[in-house]
Amino acid sequence: MRWYQLDVDRVEQKLHVTTNRGLTSKQVDERRKQYGQNVLESQKNISKWLIFLKQFQDFMVLVLLAATLIAGLLGEFIDAIAIMVIVLVNGFIGFFQEQKAEKSLDKLKELSAPMATVLREERWEKILSKEVVVGDIIKVSSGDRVPADIRIVKSNSMETEESALTGESLPVMKHATAIVTDSLDAQDQINMGFMGTLVTRGSGVGIVVGTGMNTVMGQIASLMVSTKKAITPLERKLAELGKILIAVALFLTAVVVALGVLQGHPIYNMFLAGVSLAVAAIPEGLPAIVTVALSLGVQRMIRKKAIVRKLSAVETLGCASVICSDKTGTMTENQMTVKEIYLNGEHLYVTGDGYDIRGDYFLNKEKVDPSLPNLESMLLYGMLCNNASLNVKKGKYYIDGDPTDGALLVAARKIGLKAVTGKKFQVIKELPFDSDRKRMSVIVEDENNMRFMITKGAPDVLLPRSSYFIDTNGRKLLKENDKNEFNQAINSMADKALRTIAIGMKPISRDVPLDSAFLEKDLTIIGLFGMIDPPRKEVKSAIEECRQAGIKTVMITGDHVKTARAIAKNLNLLPENGLVVEGYQLNQMSMNELEDVIEDTYVFARVTPEHKLKIVKAFQEKGHIVAMTGDGVNDAPAIKASDIGISMGINGTDVTKEASSLILMDDNFATIKSAIQEGRNIYENIRKFIRYLLASNVGEILVMLFAMLLALPLPLVPVQILWVNLVTDGLPAMALGLDKSEGDVMKRSPRNPREGVFARGLGYKIISRGILIGIVTLIAFMVTYQNNPDNLIYGQTVAFTTLVMAQLIHVFDCRSEHSIFSRNPFENVYLLLAVISSLLLLLVVIYWEPLQPIFHTTFLGVRDWMLIIAMSALPTVLFGFTKK
Ligand code: ADP
Ligand code: MG
Numbered sequence: 001m002r003w004y005q006l007d008v009d010r011v012e013q014k015l016h017v018t019t020n021r022g023l024t025s026k027q028v029d030e031r032r033k034q035y036g037q038n039v040l041e042s043q044k045n046i047s048k049w050l051i052f053l054k055q056f057q058d059f060m061v062l063v064l065l066a067a068t069l070i071a072g073l074l075g076e077f078i079d080a081i082a083i084m085v086i087v088l089v090n091g092f093i094g095f096f097q098e099q100k101a102e103k104s105l106d107k108l109k110e111l112s113a114p115m116a117t118v119l120r121e122e123r124w125e126k127i128l129s130k131e132v133v134v135g136d137i138i139k140v141s142s143g144d145r146v147p148a149d150i151r152i153v154k155s156n157s158m159e160t161e162e163s164a165l166t167g168e169s170l171p172v173m174k175h176a177t178a179i180v181t182d183s184l185d186a187q188d189q190i191n192m193g194f195m196g197t198l199v200t201r202g203s204g205v206g207i208v209v210g211t212g213m214n215t216v217m218g219q220i221a222s223l224m225v226s227t228k229k230a231i232t233p234l235e236r237k238l239a240e241l242g243k244i245l246i247a248v249a250l251f252l253t254a255v256v257v258a259l260g261v262l263q264g265h266p267i268y269n270m271f272l273a274g275v276s277l278a279v280a281a282i283p284e285g286l287p288a289i290v291t292v293a294l295s296l297g298v299q300r301m302i303r304k305k306a307i308v309r310k311l312s313a314v315e316t317l318g319c320a321s322v323i324c325s326d327k328t329g330t331m332t333e334n335q336m337t338v339k340e341i342y343l344n345g346e347h348l349y350v351t352g353d354g355y356d357i358r359g360d361y362f363l364n365k366e367k368v369d370p371s372l373p374n375l376e377s378m379l380l381y382g383m384l385c386n387n388a389s390l391n392v393k394k395g396k397y398y399i400d401g402d403p404t405d406g407a408l409l410v411a412a413r414k415i416g417l418k419a420v421t422g423k424k425f426q427v428i429k430e431l432p433f434d435s436d437r438k439r440m441s442v443i444v445e446d447e448n449n450m451r452f453m454i455t456k457g458a459p460d461v462l463l464p465r466s467s468y469f470i471d472t473n474g475r476k477l478l479k480e481n482d483k484n485e486f487n488q489a490i491n492s493m494a495d496k497a498l499r500t501i502a503i504g505m506k507p508i509s510r511d512v513p514l515d516s517a518f519l520e521k522d523l524t525i526i527g528l529f530g531m532i533d534p535p536r537k538e539v540k541s542a543i544e545e546c547r548q549a550g551i552k553t554v555m556i557t558g559d560h561v562k563t564a565r566a567i568a569k570n571l572n573l574l575p576e577n578g579l580v581v582e583g584y585q586l587n588q589m590s591m592n593e594l595e596d597v598i599e600d601t602y603v604f605a606r607v608t609p610e611h612k613l614k615i616v617k618a619f620q621e622k623g624h625i626v627a628m629t630g631d632g633v634n635d636a637p638a639i640k641a642s643d644i645g646i647s648m649g650i651n652g653t654d655v656t657k658e659a660s661s662l663i664l665m666d667d668n669f670a671t672i673k674s675a676i677q678e679g680r681n682i683y684e685n686i687r688k689f690i691r692y693l694l695a696s697n698v699g700e701i702l703v704m705l706f707a708m709l710l711a712l713p714l715p716l717v718p719v720q721i722l723w724v725n726l727v728t729d730g731l732p733a734m735a736l737g738l739d740k741s742e743g744d745v746m747k748r749s750p751r752n753p754r755e756g757v758f759a760r761g762l763g764y765k766i767i768s769r770g771i772l773i774g775i776v777t778l779i780a781f782m783v784t785y786q787n788n789p790d791n792l793i794y795g796q797t798v799a800f801t802t803l804v805m806a807q808l809i810h811v812f813d814c815r816s817e818h819s820i821f822s823r824n825p826f827e828n829v830y831l832l833l834a835v836i837s838s839l840l841l842l843l844v845v846i847y848w849e850p851l852q853p854i855f856h857t858t859f860l861g862v863r864d865w866m867l868i869i870a871m872s873a874l875p876t877v878l879f880g881f882t883k884k
Contacts, residue, residue, distance in 0.1 A: 003151045003209045004189040007178045011151050011207055015135040019153050019207065022119030022137045031133035038132045038148050038211035040218055051098055055091035067275045074268065079719060082854045083276075086722045093730065101295040108298060111307050112663055114654055116147035124400070134208050141203035142434065143633040143653020146193040149215040150206030152176050156430045157202035162187060164196055165216055171200045186216050198655055200633055202432045203387075232294065232312035234686065234757075238287050241757055245694075249281040252701050259708035269714070276718035277704055280725035281697045290686055293737035297682035305665040306675035307649065313661035316644050317679025319625040319753040320551055323672055324615060324642070326629050327557035327567060328499075329403075329651055331669045332533040336407035339498060340530035342489040343374055344471045350411060355390070355397045357413040370415040373472045378527045379417055381503055382408035384425055385442045385454040387433075402433070404501065407531045408456075423447065429514045433457070435558050435632055436608045441520055443508060451508045455520050458560070459490045459502035459528060460606070466504055468524040475524055489528055494562030497570065498530035538670035540571050546673055549680075550749035555603045556612060556629075564605035578602040586611045594618045609634035616642045625753060627672060629664075630656050643753075646672060681741035683751065684817075689736040690757065691766055692814040696729050696807045698770025703777040703803065713792055715781040715799040717856045727841050728804050731834035732811040738830045739815055742823065760817070765879075769810055772875035777803045780871045784864070797846060797857045798864055804842050805872035808835050813876045820880035 003011060008019070017023050023031070056062070064087060072080035114129040119137040129147035132138065137153075140146055146160065152174050159171035166187040174190055186194060193199075193206050195215040212218055257274035261267055291311070298308045308314055325331055335355070341348040348368055352359020361368035361375070370376060388401030390409040399406030409419075426445045433440035439457025446452075455462060463486060469478045476482070486502075493500050504523035512519070543553045553573055557564045561582055568574040580603040586594065591614070598618045604611065609632060616638050619626045628642035631652045636659040639645035647653075647660035648667040657663055664671045700721060707715045716724075752759075758766070780802040785795035811831065813820045826832060845855045852858060860868070 001209070002182075002184075003149075004179050004184060004192050005181075006151070008151070008153050008176060008207075011209070015207060015209070017135040017137065017207065019137055019205065020119075021122050023133070023135050024121055027135065028120060028133055031135060032131075035134055035211055035214070037130045039130045041213060048099075052091065052095045055094040055098075056087070061087060061090075061279060064275050064279050067272050070268075071272060078854050079272070082719045083722060086719070086726055090726055093726075097289070097292045101291050104295040104299050105311075108302070108307060108309070111302065111665075112309055112657060114145060114147065114657075132208055132211055134211055136208040137205060138208060139203065139205050140193065140199045142199050142201050142432070143631075143655050144199045145654040145658075146195055146197050146199065146206075148195050148208045148212075149210035149217075150193040151209050152191050152193055152204050152206045154205040155202065156204060157432055158199060158204035159201040160193060160197045161200045162194060162197040165194055165220070174204060198633075201434070202430075232310075232315055233753075234315050234683075235287050235290055237757055238290055238690075242283060242286060246282050249278055249697070249701065252705060253278045253281065256701070256704045256708050259705075260714070263708060263711050265714065272718045273704070273714055273716075273721070276721040277701065280721045280729075281701050283693055283697060286690065286693065289689065289733060289737065292734070293682060293686050293689070296737060297678060297685075301675055301678050304674040304678065305649075305668070305671050306678070307663040307665060308661065308675075309657075309663060310661040313644055314679050314682055316625065316753065317627075317662070317676050318683045319751050320627045320644055320676055320679075321750045322552045322554060322619050322624045323546065323627045323669075323676075324554045324556055324612070324619070324629065325669050325672065326631065327555050327559065327564060328533060329631070329648065329667055330629055330664075331539050331555060331571065332535050332567065334403050334533060334651070334667070336403045336499065336531040336533050338407050338411035338529050338531045340493055340496075341375075341378070341411070341527060342486075342493070342530070343378055343527035344372075345485065347489065347492075348372075348375075350414065352410075352414060355399055355406060355410050357390075357397055357410055359410075359414040361415065374470055374526060376415065376417065378503060379408070379412040379415065380420070381454045381505055381526065382456065382529070383412050383417060383420055384427065384444055385440060385456045385503070387430075387440075389419070403533075404499070404531070408501075408529065411529065431520070434634070436610070436634065437461075438558060439520065443514060443519075449510075451510055452505055453508050453519060454503065454505045455523055456501055456503040458558070458606075459486065459500050460560070462502040462504055462523065462525060463487075465521055466523040466525040468522075470524055470526050478525065486525070486528070490560065491562055493528065493530035494560045495566055496530070497532065497563055497566035499533055499559055499563055501529045501531070503527060503529070535567060535571055536668055536670065538668065542670040542673040543571055543573050545746055546676070549676070549746040551676065552602075554601065554615075556607060556615070557603075557605055558607060559605060561603075561605040564603050568603045574602045580605060583607040583611055586614060591618065591621070595621050598622060609638065612638035613641055625750065627662075627676075629669075629672070630660075632656065677741065677746055680745045680748075680751070684741065684745060685737050685739050687762060688739060688814045689733040691762055692736055692807075692811055693729055693733050694766045695770040695773065695810060695814075696724075698766060699773030699777065699803065699806065700724065702771060702774025703781070703799065706774060706778045707781070710778075710782075712782065712785070713795075715778065715796060716803070717796060719855055720796070720800045720857075723845065723855065724800070724803060724807070727838050728807045731838055732808065732831060735828060735830035735834040736811065736814060739828050742816060742818075769813070769875050769879060772878065773803070773806045773810065776806055776871040776874050780867055783867060791858075793856055793858050797860060798868060800855075800857065801842065801846065801860065801864075802868045802872050804838070805868055806875055808838055809873055809876045811835065813880050820876065 260270040388405035429443040431441040441455040504525040627644040645660035647656040649665040781799035784798040
């Protein structure tokens with residue numbers, strides 16, 4: 001179908017829809033059945049069986065299975081079956097962990113899935129892009145990805161970037177008129193918007209003509225390569241470390257086996273013991289547990305309204321040393337209310353809060369008559385040069401669209417002006433607002449076909465573009481001292497933390513072309529609006545917490561310096577001698593000059609999104625790990641360049657979301673703090689279970705090694721080693737991954753991203769505790785064995801129990817970087833449950849007679865337990881008090 005050749009009404013007819021009503025829900029249902037979801041067919045899911053089988057592909061596990069087979073052939077059925085069962089259970093656990101990680105990642109994807117704005121049953125609503133059907137009327141604006149192929153019906157200077165389809169990176173200007181040419185390539189169909197392309201400027205409305213695989217993108221989708229699953233830096237580090245650990249474990253195991261054989265142990269016994277030891281000592285599951293810990297942390301973050309798009313961000317979050325945050329909407333409520341108006345050289349004050357339409361105008365403490373000269377026209381212009389709408393739901397007023405625009409609607413309503421209808425004034429062209437231009441204009445035609453332009457925007461942008469101003473005596477030339485008066489008014493408003501907007505107009509004759517570059521010049525300035533945007537309640541304390549955590553908060557805004565400074569002061573963000581740098585200064589500064597002052601700078605005002613990139617780079621040059629927020633299209637490069645790109649869930653655009661690694665569901669600065677806190681905690685938890693697991697493994701290997709060196713019998717049999725690996729190592733380690741943070745995580749300075757896995761004394765802790773666990777287990781074994789040389793099983797049971805108990809006690813030490821007493825041991829319920837269930841399983845294995853032959857155990861008495869507890873508590877008692 002050549003949609004681009006058809007007029008809009010023909011498209012409407014063919015798709016049975018009208019542009020101002022949208023589809024009915026019945027039509028939507030039918031079409032969804034007919035065409036399916038609006039998605040590109042992605043890569044097929046890997047089957048669950050494969051994931052399950054993958055758990056056994058590990059080399060050592062295969063060797064173990066082979067060894068078991070041999071054991072079975074040799075008639076050792078009990079050993080063979082016991083080992084088989086343990087290996088299977090291990091596989092299942094790995095499988096479920098992987099499933100869980102996978103599921104939570106899927107959930108994440110869903111949460112950050114693209115949305116589309118559609119008109120259905122005459123109402124605009126936001127839906128998931130995949131729910132869009134053919135015939136839907138959709139609205140897109142700068143920063144959005146076009147959700148499906150659309151025939152454009154209305155374009156407000158809409159431009160799209162289609163390089164994904166055409167390779168052409170220059171944006172294409174879109175319009176709505178039909179094109180008659182016969183065979184046009186996608187790039188020349190300038191009245192069409194294509195799925196997946198990016199709106200870089202303006203806005204537009206279109207009718208969906210193709211969804212899913214029936215789009216231009218769908219046709220080439222099969223050509224696109226699927227992205228591989230990315231692994232995080234920590235996972236990579238651990239994988240590398242894992243190789244070393246495997247080598248060490250294998251070497252030590254080989255030594256144990258060789259020594260054992262030399263001491264006269266049967267080769268077959270030593271072989272099985274060696275393989276079991278290798279399986280137990282090799283932390284092959286570590287990267288997987290790390291992934292689980294990361295994804296569980298991610299779920300906790302979701303509960304705190306932070307969506308992580310890349311797992312690696314979880315790690316980087318803990319390293320953040322600077323947060324560069326937008327002011328408007330992130331630190332503030334983004335709920336604007338006009339409080340003051342400067343008109344006819346006088347300040348009027350407006351009462352009322354939020355978007356509530358109750359409120360009055362006062363001049364010198366007296367209520368203002370709406371007939372005050374110029375007041376009504378100023379407010380009317382504010383309503384015309386506007387993209388928001390004021391709506392009411394259950395008696396409460398709210399804004400659809402830009403809050404700055406919304407505030408002007410509310411202000412107009414306070415003197416009784418309601419929405420302007422299309423008949424009297426018709427907007428024939430809009431020059432959209434963006435943070436670079438800092439202004440917006442509309443060209444309006446009135447009922448007498450007279451044209452004029454209204455421009456509103458930052459006062460310091462509008463004043464230089466104005467040649468006249470208006471007061472009670474009519475229009476006058478804007479001279480230097482008049483400008484000064486305006487500037488005084490601007491400053492006085494900005495000092496009160498008010499956001500200032502100037503509004504001006506200019507008549508235009510009908511023969512001036514509407515795309516002239518000279519339109520927004522020679523304006524007549526009418527007045528100023530001053531609006532309040534209160535800071536969010538939680539932000540002040542969040543900034544303080546960040547400060548204590550060694551993280552600097554920097555405010556970035558397009559607003560006036562004075563407004564920015566006033567709000568920064570309110571939030572306690574700007575210290576006594578902190579610097580405020582303005583956009584024009586940034587332009588003049590070289591990179592070096594900026595680096596010289598950036599450590600002392602806390603506020604950047606009147607900046608454009610392009611400046612953000614320079615700011616990120618300067619901080620990074622200074623060695624900082626930078627988190628940067630953004631919402632608009634032009635913020636994307638800075639977000640990408642930062643270490644942690646943060647986008648807004650509510651007011652953010654698709655591009656910034658795609659570029660970011662973290663999405664704030666509530667657009668709130670305080671959420672960044674929570675995410676950093678969680679990020680730090682996750683990393684600490686990972687350190688905790690690495691510490692626990694490796695110390696346990698060191699203990700397991702050493703007890704065997706020492707025994708062989710001392711020419712003793714095997715202190716542990718293979719099943720016991722495997723049991724320890726499965727139960728005592730597995731459960732508590734996972735519970736450590738769910739531990740609460742230590743009280744002081746937000747009182748430490750940020751972690752150095754280059755620090756190794758064993759940094760900050762972790763290596764020492766692992767080795768020292770590990771050696772001691774090995775020694776006490778051996779002592780317990782020796783004492784028992786020497787007293788009962790003819791009952792090896794007895795000695796082995798004591799050794800096994802001591803090892804398990806030593807680990808279960810040691811796990812509490814792993815919860816803190818400080819002394820064991822700095823934490824309440826009953827705080828982590830998961831850990832308690834893990835320890836208790838490990839203990840119960842231990843008792844079952846020792847005391848339940850049917851299991852005794854399988855696990856080579858025997859009954860233990862009170863005196864044995866006294867020995868076991870004394871020995872197993874020793875490592876933790878000796879080291880638990882120290883900070884080392
Ligand atoms: P920020 O989001 O950091 O507050 P913006 O770039 O959005 O900064 O706004 C910069 C300035 O542009 C504001 O101080 C205001 O004067 C002006 N402005 C903001 N929104 C609009 C709008 N919708 N129409 C016209 N001017 C606006
Ligand atoms: Mg803004």
